[in-house]
Amino acid sequence: MSRFRYARDPVCLAACAAYAANRWLVPLDFKSVFLRSYFSDTLLIPAALPLILWVHQRLKWRPSEAWPTWTEILMHWAVWSVAAELVGPHFFARAHGDPWDVVAYAAGAFAAGLIWRRS
Secondary structure: OOOOOHHHOHHHHHHHHHHHHHHHHOOHHHOOHHHHHOHHHHOHHHHHHHHHHHHHHHOOOOOOOOOOOHHHHHHHHHHHHHHHHHHHHHHOOOOOOOHHHHHHHHHHHHHHHHHHHHO
């Protein structure tokens, strides 16, 4: 069985590259509502979770070679959803809670989880 590579994981690298391309290469005129509003949200868990799990591994909170479990994926989805969509709007004037963002986080988490669990 192969080891999880954290920031060098292909899912993480693809998510980061897709975010960068959407953010800096695709002109705003060519972006649909999905690309403007929800695409980056689908990339949150695939891009951020490996980095957070690397910190957990360095703190000895998880085995170094372990792939993300569904429990870890779901826990981080729940924490990010509450933090970004419920708590964040109370502290940042420009932030607003959007239930569709939570759906986008879940879609990205589910897709990444399927790929990670296949490995």
